Amino acid sequence: MSSVTLTREFTKGFLRENPVFVLLLGMCPTLGVTSSAINGLGMGLATTAVLLGSNIVIAVVKDLIPDKVRIPAFIVIIASFVTIIDLTMAAFLPPLHEQLGLFIPLIVVNCIILGRAEAFASRNTLVASAVDGLGMGLGFAFALTLLGAIREFLGAGAIFGLPVPFLFDNPILIFIMPPGAFIALGFLIAVVNTLREKAGA
Amino acid sequence: MKKLESTLPNMFIVLTLIALISAAALGATYGVTEPILAEQARQRRIQAVSEVVPAFDNQPTDEAITPPDNPSVQLFPARRAGEAVGAAVQISTGAGYGGTIELMVGFGSDGTVTGLSVLRHQETPGLGARITQEGFRSQFVGQAPADELQIDGITAATISSQAVIAAVERAWQILESTGGIR
Numbered sequence: 001m002s003s004v005t006l007t008r009e010f011t012k013g014f015l016r017e018n019p020v021f022v023l024l025l026g027m028c029p030t031l032g033v034t035s036s037a038i039n040g041l042g043m044g045l046a047t048t049a050v051l052l053g054s055n056i057v058i059a060v061v062k063d064l065i066p067d068k069v070r071i072p073a074f075i076v077i078i079a080s081f082v083t084i085i086d087l088t089m090a091a092f093l094p095p096l097h098e099q100l101g102l103f104i105p106l107i108v109v110n111c112i113i114l115g116r117a118e119a120f121a122s123r124n125t126l127v128a129s130a131v132d133g134l135g136m137g138l139g140f141a142f143a144l145t146l147l148g149a150i151r152e153f154l155g156a157g158a159i160f161g162l163p164v165p166f167l168f169d170n171p172i173l174i175f176i177m178p179p180g181a182f183i184a185l186g187f188l189i190a191v192v193n194t195l196r197e198k199a200g201a
Numbered sequence: 202m203k204k205l206e207s208t209l210p211n212m213f214i215v216l217t218l219i220a221l222i223s224a225a226a227l228g229a230t231y232g233v234t235e236p237i238l239a240e241q242a243r244q245r246r247i248q249a250v251s252e253v254v255p256a257f258d259n260q261p262t263d264e265a266i267t268p269p270d271n272p273s274v275q276l277f278p279a280r281r282a283g284e285a286v287g288a289a290v291q292i293s294t295g296a297g298y299g300g301t302i303e304l305m306v307g308f309g310s311d312g313t314v315t316g317l318s319v320l321r322h323q324e325t326p327g328l329g330a331r332i333t334q335e336g337f338r339s340q341f342v343g344q345a346p347a348d349e350l351q352i353d354g355i356t357a358a359t360i361s362s363q364a365v366i367a368a369v370e371r372a373w374q375i376l377e378s379t380g381g382i383r
Contacts, residue, residue: 061219062204063205064215065219066204066206066211066212067204067207069212069215072216073215073219076216076219076220076223077223079223080223080226080227083230084227087234088234090234090238091234091238092237094241155326173326173327176326177325
């Protein structure tokens with residue numbers, strides 16, 4: 001595989017095939033954890049780690065897995081990675097783990113992971129799958145961080161915990177509550193769709 | 202390499218192997234992180250207790266008492282030089298606006314509240330969540346639940362405020378009924 005296509009595999013996750021804005025996969029963590037930029041970033045990076053790991057392992061063992069049992073095999077591999085990340089985060093990054101708590105185990109059922117395993121890693125080489133996992137994961141992290149930053153800015157009057165003058169004293173509370181997640185995501189998807197149309201995608 | 206065929210033995214062996222390898226990886230991770238997690242949980246509890254009771258020199262978390270008729274409550278006696286100076290009560294209430302509120306309430310030997318901290322809650326951000334703020338919590342300090350508590354509730358968060366007040370009163374009753382501070 002030439003480096004041009006590898007670059008393409010890497011960058012597709014950011015806009016062209018962004019899991020959140022374009023594929024609309026993984027909506028549960030997207031809406032649930034993005035009440036602040038740092039939460040979005042943490043969840044995004046945790047998902048990236050799982051995605052990278054599971055894509056690599058699945059690309060390596062894909063020929064050893066009989067077709068009929070591939071889905072259970074993928075799920076066991078993914079679930080193991082998630083639990084390892086969960087325990088490691090709890091031990092070494094406790095404050096972040098406290099915030100993301102419930103959502104880490106939910107990475108298992110995040111469609112992006114199984115989707116990439118099934119659609120990409122089980123058919124492509126190790127290098128391409130690793131690049132795909134990294135690109136998709138970072139695209140997911142980018143989307144969650146952006147959404148988190150917008151919600152935190154409007155709803156708590158801060159960005160990455162740094163207070164913004166005026167808004168900090170008069171935040172628009174609804175944006176850090178669940179309905180705000182839908183509103184902010186809706187506008188973001190509209191913006192991304194406009195950008196993609198302009199780019200002729 | 203050719204793809205392995207989906208025969209019964211193949212499927213059986215592959216799934217078993219994947220499960221075994223995964224289990225081994227999980228076991229290893231657990232072995233490394235478990236002691237760290239246990240220590241963190243202990244530190245958090247010691248921290249929570251010491252925030253609400255007068256200075257002590259015993260190990261309240263090692264002497265914790267669980268009242269038999271209130272198994273969800275834990276009492277942490279605080280002693281200095283062998284003398285009881287207070288107790289912390291860990292209590293949870295379901296009377297909040299959004300799920301369970303978990304509190305650590307400290308009492309001095311005179312029966313007044315020495316401190317209150319909110320360990321966990323899911324109240325509405327910006328409204329009920331203000332029960333965690335100093336301005337609300339500090340009102341309790343110095344008041345005795347045996348008399349009536351005089352607390353200004355949080356505007357637009359009456360349910361959350363009332364839940365905390367009721368929980369503090371209940372914490373005192375449970376502490377009293379299990380022998381008070383000793």
